[in-house]
Amino acid sequence: MADKEPRIVFQRPKSLLPVQMHYCPGCPHGIVHRLIGEAIDKMGIEGTTVGVAPVGCAVMAYDYFACDMIEAAHGRAPAVATAVKRVHPENIVFSYQGDGDLASIGMAETVHAATRGENITVIFYNNAIYGMTGGQMAPTSLPHQVTQTSPYGRDVHTAGYPIRVCELLKDLDGVAYLERVTVDTPSHVRKAKRAIQKAFTYQQEKRGYTLIEIVGTCSTNWGMTPLESMDWMRENMLPYYPLGVYKDIVAEGYENIHEAAKDRAKNVPIVMQEAN
Amino acid sequence: MPKDYSKDLKIIFAGFGGQGLLFAGKIVAQAGLLDGKEVSWLPSYGPEMRGGTCNCSVTVSTDPVGSPLVVEPDVVVAMNQPSVYKFIDAVVPGGLMIVDSTLVPDIPERDDIAIVKVPSTQLADEAGFKQLANVILTGKLYAETKFCSKDAIDAALTKIIPARKAKLLEPNQKALAMGMDL
Amino acid sequence: MGEKVLMKGNEAVAASAVRAGCRYYFGYPITPQTEVAAYMSKIMPKIGGTFLQAESEIAAINMLYGAGAAGARAMTSSSSPGISLKGEGISYMAGADLPGVILNVERGGPGLGSIQPSQQDYWQATRAMGHGDSRHIVYAPNTVQEMADLVYLAFDKADEYLMPVVLLADGLLGQMMEPVELPPEKTEFPEKPWATTGHHNKRPHNVANSLYLQADKLEAKLRERYARYEQIEKTEQRSEAFMVDDADIVVVAFGASARIARSAVVSARAQGIKAGLLRPITLWPFPNDSLEATVPQAKAYLSVEMNMGQMVDDVRLAVHDAHPVRFYGRTGGVIPAPGEVLDAIAKLAQEVGA
Numbered sequence: 001m002a003d004k005e006p007r008i009v010f011q012r013p014k015s016l017l018p019v020q021m022h023y024c025p026g027c028p029h030g031i032v033h034r035l036i037g038e039a040i041d042k043m044g045i046e047g048t049t050v051g052v053a054p055v056g057c058a059v060m061a062y063d064y065f066a067c068d069m070i071e072a073a074h075g076r077a078p079a080v081a082t083a084v085k086r087v088h089p090e091n092i093v094f095s096y097q098g099d100g101d102l103a104s105i106g107m108a109e110t111v112h113a114a115t116r117g118e119n120i121t122v123i124f125y126n127n128a129i130y131g132m133t134g135g136q137m138a139p140t141s142l143p144h145q146v147t148q149t150s151p152y153g154r155d156v157h158t159a160g161y162p163i164r165v166c167e168l169l170k171d172l173d174g175v176a177y178l179e180r181v182t183v184d185t186p187s188h189v190r191k192a193k194r195a196i197q198k199a200f201t202y203q204q205e206k207r208g209y210t211l212i213e214i215v216g217t218c219s220t221n222w223g224m225t226p227l228e229s230m231d232w233m234r235e236n237m238l239p240y241y242p243l244g245v246y247k248d249i250v251a252e253g254y255e256n257i258h259e260a261a262k263d264r265a266k267n268v269p270i271v272m273q274e275a276n
Numbered sequence: 277m278p279k280d281y282s283k284d285l286k287i288i289f290a291g292f293g294g295q296g297l298l299f300a301g302k303i304v305a306q307a308g309l310l311d312g313k314e315v316s317w318l319p320s321y322g323p324e325m326r327g328g329t330c331n332c333s334v335t336v337s338t339d340p341v342g343s344p345l346v347v348e349p350d351v352v353v354a355m356n357q358p359s360v361y362k363f364i365d366a367v368v369p370g371g372l373m374i375v376d377s378t379l380v381p382d383i384p385e386r387d388d389i390a391i392v393k394v395p396s397t398q399l400a401d402e403a404g405f406k407q408l409a410n411v412i413l414t415g416k417l418y419a420e421t422k423f424c425s426k427d428a429i430d431a432a433l434t435k436i437i438p439a440r441k442a443k444l445l446e447p448n449q450k451a452l453a454m455g456m457d458l
Numbered sequence: 459m460g461e462k463v464l465m466k467g468n469e470a471v472a473a474s475a476v477r478a479g480c481r482y483y484f485g486y487p488i489t490p491q492t493e494v495a496a497y498m499s500k501i502m503p504k505i506g507g508t509f510l511q512a513e514s515e516i517a518a519i520n521m522l523y524g525a526g527a528a529g530a531r532a533m534t535s536s537s538s539p540g541i542s543l544k545g546e547g548i549s550y551m552a553g554a555d556l557p558g559v560i561l562n563v564e565r566g567g568p569g570l571g572s573i574q575p576s577q578q579d580y581w582q583a584t585r586a587m588g589h590g591d592s593r594h595i596v597y598a599p600n601t602v603q604e605m606a607d608l609v610y611l612a613f614d615k616a617d618e619y620l621m622p623v624v625l626l627a628d629g630l631l632g633q634m635m636e637p638v639e640l641p642p643e644k645t646e647f648p649e650k651p652w653a654t655t656g657h658h659n660k661r662p663h664n665v666a667n668s669l670y671l672q673a674d675k676l677e678a679k680l681r682e683r684y685a686r687y688e689q690i691e692k693t694e695q696r697s698e699a700f701m702v703d704d705a706d707i708v709v710v711a712f713g714a715s716a717r718i719a720r721s722a723v724v725s726a727r728a729q730g731i732k733a734g735l736l737r738p739i740t741l742w743p744f745p746n747d748s749l750e751a752t753v754p755q756a757k758a759y760l761s762v763e764m765n766m767g768q769m770v771d772d773v774r775l776a777v778h779d780a781h782p783v784r785f786y787g788r789t790g791g792v793i794p795a796p797g798e799v800l801d802a803i804a805k806l807a808q809e810v811g812a
Contacts, residue, residue: 017663046657046659047656047657047658047659047660048656048658049656050528050654050655050656052524059669060669062665062667063665065663066663067656067657067663068654068655068656068657068663068664068665069654069663069664069665069666069667070524070527070654070665070666070667071554071665071666071667071668071669072520072523072524072550073520073523073546073547073550076516076517076520076523076546076547079512079516079517079518079520079521079523079524080520080521080523080524080527081524082510082521082524083482083484083520083521083522083523083524083525083528083530083532084524084525084527084528084654086482086508086510086525087482087508087524087525087528087529087530088528088655088656091655091656108513108514108516108517109513109516109517109520111513112512112513112517302464302635305464305635306464309462309464309637314637315464315636315637316634316635316636317464317634317635317636318630318633318634318635319633321489321490321573321629321633340720341636341717342717342718342720342721342724342796343714343717343718343721343793343795343796344630344634344636344717345630345793347795436464
């Protein structure tokens with residue numbers, strides 16, 4: 001056995017730059033970045049990929065990915081990604097957004113990019129809190145969850161209810177693929193990786209809008225150890241935000257969003273009309 | 277001395293939306309352009325257009341046009357009662373008001389301007405030029421002011437009626453000629 | 459020479475933008491500029507371009523940011539209330555050194571204001587369209603022909619200086635028709651090696667970004683950018699002088715109000731008042747040089763604007779308060795009549811003994 005060449009079994013994905021990330025110890029953002037990097041490497045698309053970073057904890061993501069990157073204004077990543085994709089339709093364009101960015105300030109951009117069927121992939125990290133600004137209530141914070149701006153726990157009578165993003169988007173005709181995953185165990189990580197890769201593949205195949213929601217933690221702002229935060233997430237978040245595929249038009253038997261949308265509205269004469 | 281309208285003419289076309297007043301203004305502006313003059317055309321815009329009054333300012337001049345908004349018109353072409361009331365006092369002394377008398381029952385007196393009554397809606401209906409009362413009035417405007425060459429105003433119609441609406445050209449030409457001959 | 463055609467200002471601007479190579483337009487309906495979007499929606503599908511009606515002005519300007527980053531020639535247009543919403547994206551474009559063209563067909567303000575023409579956004583356009591230290595070239599057309607010519611130029615300048623360029627028009631210029639000769643179709647465009655096009659494994663990654671977490675790095679970046687602004691102030695001032703050489707009263711007016719001021723100046727001359735018109739074509743950089751040159755001859759200045767007095771500040775700065783600087787304006791969408799401006803000129807002439 002001694003004469004056998006050493007075999008590399010684990011290394012940094014080529015499409016992640018060799019820099020130190022700024023994420024807190026125990027933060028799953030790094031895992032998610034890695035999964036995106038592995039998908040890009042496996043598909044060999046680094047040269048044609050453009051990523052759009054958000055405002056939030058992942059604001060510096062433009063320094064971590066080796067593909068071309070754009071830093072967007074808070075919540076506007078889908079609008080920016082839309083334009084990049086329109087200019088370079090053959091590129092793979094993804095945005096990386098947190099819950100405040102995507103589901104609060106950027107909700108209009110999110111919904112409209114989805115309903116337009118923009119052929120982009122949104123990586124949505126949902127940890128139920130604003131991390132970068134120090135732990136304020138997010139649109140996905142759970143009822144009774146204590147944050148800096150819900151110090152007595154989120155009161156649904158005044159602050160309303162959290163938004164379940166996959167559930168909200170799944171009825172939009174522009175959406176090709178929605179899956180909610182998490183990265184708390186090796187098997188979940190592998191599942192998340194498959195989902196991200198599938199979303200990129202769907203984009204490559206021009207099937208429509210794709211979004212992968214990663215339910216994650218924020219041990220720093222939740223005030224827990226990383227392990228405690230994983231437990232809290234499994235106990236509270238996963239039942240509220242169930243994992244699974246929320247939409248997959250290919251599994252439903254359609255080629256792309258247009259075929260699916262047409263089928264859904266087949267009794268509406270104007271929809272069935274040939275385009276001018 | 278009457279004003280030489282071939283040097284400078286300021287017009288307001290006014291009436292209801294849908295009567296073709298903006299189009300009438302375009303004929304005049306296009307004719308001026310074909311004669312090599314300075315021209316401007318400015319519509320009223322906004323909520324007042326929706327079913328309400330509609331007007332446009334047109335200037336044809338040998339000098340560069342200052343404000344395209346006509347406030348002291350040489351000529352007002354009016355196709356409804358509110359427009360007559362609104363603009364009759366604005367016409368400069370010695371100027372002209374051309375009124376569709378089919379649609380306007382009451383025309384206030386003014387002895388320092390000429391008021392030309394043309395039953396253009398009735399004439400258009402009788403001649404089978406439905407909705408070309410505006411063009412008949414434009415023909416009359418031309419006859420009264422001679423602001424450009426005859427060739428230019430005839431050619432203007434050809435310029436502004438798009439090719440896909442070519443079948444409208446002939447009735448427009450006839451309506452224009454009818455107005456000139458009144 | 460092409461043929462002169464009658465066009466609305468809003469259509470001429472759109473047609474000329476396309477000829478300047480604009481292939482991406484992002485907009486949202488608002489009076490009085492909607493013809494721009496209507497024109498773009500008609501032509502873009504036919505020439506392989508993109509017309510996209512965005513969900514909001516905010517989305518539209520951020521699409522402009524994205525298209526600019528991706529290396530395209532792109533534009534957006536709106537009117538005053540919508541331009542306020544675009545402030546965010548314009549600031550980000552300035553901070554990321556991205557080109558793009560923004561048209562403001564101004565209407566009355568503040569708030570919902572009116573839909574009639576105004577010049578009430580002068581300060582916004584020249585001082586702060588968004589937060590942070592930033593500048594953008596601002597062109598102020600005063601004819602439909604200039605709407606076409608200046609938007610054409612705006613695309614080149616945006617690419618040359620890597621910055622958003624603003625066209626400040628108003629409802630009058632947008633809605634009126636005048637003869638216009640459209641510029642030729644552009645076929646040569648500058649290389650954009652900085653654009654986020656995908657690196658195709660041929661270069662390190664490009665990043666479009668306005669974030670500098672270290673204060674000293676941001677300061678250095680801003681100083682570098684301001685050196686470029688200084689260069690623009692030196693070389694990009696544009697103005698038109700009309701009867702200014704021997705003028706006692708120099709009227710300063712831009713855009714639609716300059717047309718009215720011009721008529722008033724002609725009338726003043728007929729009355730024996732030596733008046734002239736200095737018309738800024740660039741509002742930033744303000745034509746300080748040509749205004750300063752009038753100081754030895756002039757006795758007083760009159761800034762004529764369709765607002766409550768905004769550019770008048772820049773006139774005072776430009777002439778160093780060497781002579782009286784007065785203001786005459788109408789606002790809220792009211793268009794001044796040449797006679798009112800003439801009265802203001804006559805009054806000022808009397809005051810300074812001109």
